Amino acid sequence: MLHGRKSRRESVTQHSTARGGGRNTESIQTCAGYSLAWANTMSSHRIQRVSELVKREVSRIVLELNLTNCGFVTITAAEISPDLKEGRIFMSVIGSAQQKQHALDTMERLHGHIQRELAQSIILKYTPKLKFFLDETEDRARHIEHLLDELGGDEPND
Secondary structure, three states: OEOOEOOHHHHHHHHHHHOOOOOOHHHHOEEOOEEOOHHHHHHHHHHHHHHHHHHHHHHHHHHHOOOOOOOEEEEEEEEEOOOOOEEEEEEEEEOOHHHHHHHHHHHHHOHHHHHHHHHHHOOOOOOOEEEEEEOOHHHHHHHHHHHHHHHHHHOOOO
8 A cells, every 4th residue: 555545456356255255357458447348349440450451552663563464453351460470462353264374373472572572551550461352253253143043033923
């Protein structure tokens, strides 16, 4: 006790022992009277914002590259890990299967350049190490629509 007042540590310790003894995770996560439960929500919101920023910047960098014989390349999404050390970039390529594979190979080959440009354009504690993946959402959607059309054509009309 300092000057007739309990310190915050003593208050938290007494609070946790009064609830049934031992350590209580709720009391440990309390700092200066405020709960830290919002930290996980805030963290995921920040990761979403960082992912969107990385997506925009990688899109800008890819636009500046001369991607010949790769079809039409679009960056559709970015997923950044919570520790900001790894990132997955999803790209959609309009073109043949060969153009899709060539675009993916080209992005992997230019990985160092893209990484360096990203590090110079955004300020983060860590620049995520990027890995590129083909986004085949449109192809799957087109396939599902085709299957639904086939099913719809078999039903008799009233």
